[in-house]
Amino acid sequence: MRPRLLFLLPLLVFPFLMQAQDSGGPMGRYRNFPLTVGIQFQNFALPLRDLKSNFTHVGFFVGTEFKLDNKANWVQQFQVGFYLNREIGNGIFVFTQSAFRPELTDDFYPELKLGIGWQRVFHPGPAYAFREGAWQTVRDGKSQLIVPLGISAGYDPRKTDTYAAPFVSYQLVPALFYNDVLPLNFYSLFQAGSRIHFN
Numbered sequence: 001m002r003p004r005l006l007f008l009l010p011l012l013v014f015p016f017l018m019q020a021q022d023s024g025g026p027m028g029r030y031r032n033f034p035l036t037v038g039i040q041f042q043n044f045a046l047p048l049r050d051l052k053s054n055f056t057h058v059g060f061f062v063g064t065e066f067k068l069d070n071k072a073n074w075v076q077q078f079q080v081g082f083y084l085n086r087e088i089g090n091g092i093f094v095f096t097q098s099a100f101r102p103e104l105t106d107d108f109y110p111e112l113k114l115g116i117g118w119q120r121v122f123h124p125g126p127a128y129a130f131r132e133g134a135w136q137t138v139r140d141g142k143s144q145l146i147v148p149l150g151i152s153a154g155y156d157p158r159k160t161d162t163y164a165a166p167f168v169s170y171q172l173v174p175a176l177f178y179n180d181v182l183p184l185n186f187y188s189l190f191q192a193g194s195r196i197h198f199n
Helices: 003-017 051-055
Strands: 037-044 058-067 074-083 089-101 107-120 127-131 136-137 142-146 149-155 163-176 186-196
Touching: 037 074, 051 089, 051 107, 051 186, 058 186, 074 107, 089 149
Parallel strands: none
Antiparallel strands: 037 058, 037 186, 058 074, 074 089, 089 107, 107 142, 107 149, 127 136, 142 163, 149 163, 163 186
């Protein structure tokens, strides 16, 4: 069964890759697969609570995206990143989001996005587990399913040559399966970055 699934995978991905690179939508040309890079601040917090603390744990991310319609109002985004958090542990993540990006006025847009992904949170210090009748040191962390929900604002001039499209974003990140006591917890990400579209 698995070989058949592997055979079908290229057929599922191929239509997305065959979309035209330019679009004549209201914002002009659009090019698939820009390089997205930026800085972010992560926190273990409920939505919009203690905003000052949300800017204490720095990290970075990279990604890309491709359009899902001719006007590029709908895009599919991919992102991988890491953050440093000495309080609850450093982490890495990867996720994909579908984003709705309508044009408001000349080259400026808001964005709403929802996705799914995975993150790994590492222990901030020595951790122990009771195994074979004794407490033993463990070094790994915890994997979680994440459902990032984001809002963004950005500027995209859609130039004909290579250009950058800066944006800022707030992501609420519900995370599942941390442990039996805490099956659901919330993280936040404040992100500032740019999509670099190459000619």
